Amino acid sequence: MxxxxxxxxxxxxxxxxxxxxxxxxxxxxxxxxxxxxxxxYTETVxxxxxxRYGAHIFHTHDKAIWDYVNQFxxxxxxxxxxxxxxxxxxxxxPFNMNTFSKLWGIKTxxxxxxKIAAEKAACRIDEPKNLEEQAxxxxxxTIYEKLVKGYTAKQWGRPCTExxxxxxxxxxxRFTYDNNYFSDRYQGIPIGGYTQIVEKxxxxxxxxxxxxxxxxxxxxxxxxxxxxxxxxxxxxxxRFGPLEYRSVRxxxxxxxxxxxxxxAVVNYTDSETPYTRIIEHKHFEFDTTSPKTVISRxxxxxxxxxxxxxxxxxxxxxxxLYKRYQALAAKxxxxxxxxxxxxxxYYDMDDVIAEALKTVGALL
Numbered sequence: 001m002x003x004x005x006x007x008x009x010x011x012x013x014x015x016x017x018x019x020x021x022x023x024x025x026x027x028x029x030x031x032x033x034x035x036x037x038x039x040x041y042t043e044t045v046x047x048x049x050x051x052r053y054g055a056h057i058f059h060t061h062d063k064a065i066w067d068y069v070n071q072f073x074x075x076x077x078x079x080x081x082x083x084x085x086x087x088x089x090x091x092x093x094p095f096n097m098n099t100f101s102k103l104w105g106i107k108t109x110x111x112x113x114x115k116i117a118a119e120k121a122a123c124r125i126d127e128p129k130n131l132e133e134q135a136x137x138x139x140x141x142t143i144y145e146k147l148v149k150g151y152t153a154k155q156w157g158r159p160c161t162e163x164x165x166x167x168x169x170x171x172x173x174r175f176t177y178d179n180n181y182f183s184d185r186y187q188g189i190p191i192g193g194y195t196q197i198v199e200k201x202x203x204x205x206x207x208x209x210x211x212x213x214x215x216x217x218x219x220x221x222x223x224x225x226x227x228x229x230x231x232x233x234x235x236x237x238x239r240f241g242p243l244e245y246r247s248v249r250x251x252x253x254x255x256x257x258x259x260x261x262x263x264a265v266v267n268y269t270d271s272e273t274p275y276t277r278i279i280e281h282k283h284f285e286f287d288t289t290s291p292k293t294v295i296s297r298x299x300x301x302x303x304x305x306x307x308x309x310x311x312x313x314x315x316x317x318x319x320x321l322y323k324r325y326q327a328l329a330a331k332x333x334x335x336x337x338x339x340x341x342x343x344x345x346y347y348d349m350d351d352v353i354a355e356a357l358k359t360v361g362a363l364l
Contacts, residue, residue, distance in 0.1 A: 008229030010038020042193030
């Protein structure tokens with residue numbers, strides 16, 4: 001009945017559906033959730049576009065990808081400039097001259113470089129054995145203690161001394177007074193939210209929501225090709241055991257105030273605060289008219305089968321396990337495994353689009 005069955009209506013699946021349909025292929029898109037757009041789904045609450053599954057800020061250095069996504073929505077000029085809270089102290093992120101000035105009372109890049117160099121030299125870490133030592137060898141003890149240690153431990157659910165060094169290969173340190181978190185040339189938030197983008201991509205495509213691929217065995221025979229964007233280990237019924245993820249739990253609240261924290265993203269870097277950050281959604285679109293605001297507290301959480309997987313744990317053990325599933329996938333006929341879960345890889349949104357376009361090219 002169909003040329004391609006696409007399992008998952010997130011950005012990856014939607015781009016594939018759009019491009020394949022445009023080329024005359026008949027597609028069916030299914031999703032086990034009751035809405036389209038996957039984790040980039042935005043819903044309107046009190047007139048505010050809320051990122052239900054966490055903050056999504058589009059950024060890319062690739063003009064072709066930027067032009068591609070702009071055909072589906074107009075983007076504003078939002079610049080991601082998070083603030084870090086450590087107890088009663090506030091700092092700018094990423095680590096830059098504003099951060100260093102607040103930490104040490106210095107003014108010049110030379111002073112900041114000297115401070116960091118002195119702290120690194122005092123520790124004398126030549127071969128970092130864990131994440132703590134790796135971070136200190138990159139940025140010194142002060143930045144690590146206040147802005148890395150607690151936040152990272154909450155993210156991973158274990159102390160930094162128990163985390164492998166490779167998790168932090170580098171930490172961005174800028175000796176300029178620039179609070180722009182990303183260095184990409186193009187950046188912004190779609191005016192009106194992300195869901196509209198996927199709606200336009202899926203216009204004219206048959207979509208079935210609340211439809212779990214594993215509950216409908218008949219769908220395996222409904223298309224010549226299956227593009228599967230779910231967890232690769234789930235597809236093979238966890239034959240070798242489940243891959244590991246970190247999950248995220250959100251507490252979203254409507255507040256009777258027009259402005260709660262003055263910034264879209266505020267990270268809490270101390271270990272005592274249970275959540276990692278608070279998102280105030282209206283600031284993504286410079287909303288100054290709503291009398292209320294919507295905030296989401298994010299809690300990093302351990303993952304188990306059945307929970308929502310967010311971040312793959314790409315350590316040596318899980319990488320080896322994924323390769324075993326990848327070998328099984330290579331033997332499957334007429335099935336393509338794609339996206340963050342299908343390829344067990346963290347993707348930024350621009351990378352998702354690029355990978356989807358690459359997949360479409362290979363299918364055609």
